Amino acid sequence: MPQEIMSNLFCIGIPLPKNPLRILNSYVIKGEDRNLVIDTGFKLPECEAALRQGLLELDIDLNKTDFFITHLHSDHSGLVPALVTENSRVYLSRIEIPWMFGDTRDALWAGDRVKFQRAGFSEEELSHLWKAPDRKLSPIREFEDYLPVDDGDIFEYGGYRLKAVETPGHTPAHMCLWMEDQKTMFTGDHLLFDITPNITHWDEIDDSLGSYLDSLRMTDKFDVQLALPGHRETGDFHARTAELLSHHELRLDESLEIVRKNPGLNIYDIAGKMSWKIRCNSWEDFPITQKWFAVGECHSHLRHLEKRGLIKADYGEMVLHYYAT
Template structure:
């Protein structure tokens, strides 16, 4: 399923056969090209959108949940996702309806960005509309409605609060969504940057440990390609984040630094100056997530709320 204008290129949507009709794992981006690809893919399998029995969304990001509502309208299919991501969608919808709500320019301003940087963010704030609300809420360990087969929900928070993997037990395959990808390190950010009482990176590291210990090695991810070696890859991603935690910790000193400044000092895949504004927002969210984990470990301390500032 194409993701026009996105460097990821495509989302892999899986079709599971069962006696009541196809069940999709993820739905793809809400875009005419993606809709066309979905119809062609189902036709090639001898079925159609009207035959779809259900859609299980691994997480609420638009390249995974975007078309779920449209599929439901055409087929009457149910849409399922984890309760925590359904709650995120509810909050997103409430924010859109609040004329006094914050935008991304306000967010990066609280992180320490300049007024000029805030204006650039507002001019480039291209956030998509929230996806459709699900009909069914899933919890860890729940079985998905897949008659004649066993598809179990594995809650793996981190990339999103309600991210799930799906264990097809009759084939011993794990549909990993964006939790474990063969080459890419999935994004883990804290949004808003100072959201209290949550530790998305800490939760993600724990989820990776759990995934590595499952004993399932064959992965069907949502991007790139299928692979074998889930435990190996999960451990590689843990090592990557431990290196990033050490990098952020080394940037901290006795004098407070803003979240924005710390993000600009981190090493990214390309230079800060060449990043588009939305990438700055994602980089700040990722830095905030690493700082939160360092706070939990007693290796960083927040000293200010506006702008957000930290010392070691």
Template sequence: MIQQVHSHPDIYRIRVDLPDNPLQYLNAYVIKGVSGNLVIDTGFNRPECKRALCQGLQELDIRLQSDTSLFITHLHADHSGLVGLFAQAGCPIYMHPVDYQYLVDSEDGSTWKAAEDNFMREGMPPAEIKTQFSNQARTFSPDPHFPVNPVHDGDCLHLAGCDLQVIHTPGHTPGLCCLYLPKEEVFFTSDHILFDITPNIQVWYHMKQALQRYLESLQKVWELPVRLALPGHREGDTSIAGRIDEIVAHHDRRLAEICHLAGLYPHSTAYDIAPHMTWSMRGKQWKDFPPTQKWFALGETLAHIEYLVDYGVLCCREEQGCRHYDLVRTET
């Protein structure tokens, strides 16, 4: 299903449904120019997504060849999964090198293993970790063997007849990059800013303080003049500052909630704390959460705990290979 979201330049959204995924669909954007086209993000590496993306491109009369470029905003498989289609057709592919390297490193499973070991130290039972093997991010990930044109913060790309500014906004992933059209004030926010749901913030083995970095990246774009914001999932908006304030307030509430729970349940692991947090899973209890959602929820809890430990609000004690957290008591 395609929808034109902007004229001059002509920008279209291809809705790529993500079956059995709470995100529902990915927005792949296409800038259709006279002498070339730009596709932004792809959908998972699975037949349903491939069909939707290819059908959308066909309706727009876009053939995958060297005058069509692909920009991958970040490493997540729902954005990068179908990169192979573009690589085979010889399309130039742009991506931040940090996220590209992560895809390469993931190929032998070592990054997943590191994450599993870490989650085990945070109290997740091994049986629970085993259920993660069906995680869509693993099953539908891209083949990382593609040539990449590395992009960095502040780069200006001239693609599809447009001048596009690359804005590196680490947090959701280490290398997430948004794209900005300064003249038209159109901002492709990817998963940095979502409007109907809150972007997930995880812990990363190669990016310390993901939450702190994310909050800094929100401030980085707060003043950006925006007339049209086009997110990676769900619907967009005509401004971003108000939404950024809401997202910051959401994380403040989360931090306060964890402090409260750490006081209520001293010496808990992150896995002990996570079920008591407020999650909007359509009224589901923690025990009924799908395995992938538990994984994301624990990761998000940990990102907030890491922040609080760094600021000296919580302290961490490791006992028998498992980390426990307590509020730091200040003597009065």
């Protein structure tokens, strides 16, 4: 059953089967002329059934509905091609559109594989990862009709005025939506409450953790009284911002300490020495997809330490090794 948040604004909880995020929040603004759906769910029958049921209960006509995708991840974007009609407009940040279809998508995904090779994953683990079912949850690669969004763009639906706020970090050009009159921000995965947003390394961003920390400080200046996150529950936006900033400082200290004590390790091995909230006896026991998240996150922290001049990597080799400066 969709939950009413304020007049004309609803949230449909989309179950994410076998995924630790559990629920995606799909927000629906009902308008006189056109409706807006913010984020959708994986390209999975369970997600599609939940979203269609919610839209039916809200009496939403898909012929009069547009979509705003906060960022390229498949749990937010996956269902869009299944729901669009020829009248739909699908908005996504300009920088993230090339990830979604055709040759640019293939090239970017291939580059992603090289990045994990350089982090120290074995060929065997990589082929296992690239065959993982998670790769099939994204929007079909044939769908190309995304309309580019830039920072500051304005959207009007259901009597609300929404402003796009670019918040790079979680993804290269993640977008939040800000409703100034209501002091309400749709935060996508930029800020979550009972989960720490995953910050991975992107070759396309020089220093994704640095960008993320800057984005957190930037959105903290907005007078957000109600945050509407992409997953699970809401909470105090500014208190959570402070928590996330200090969480990453602690993680940076921990990574630096590991590099100082163990010069010459690769990212995969450094990640194995970091502490993780997961019930496994050892790094070897981590499920492969969890290793993938952990290594990506570790890489983003190492890159940021490198930008702060505290460590350096040996870029001459295929696999990167790190040393304190």
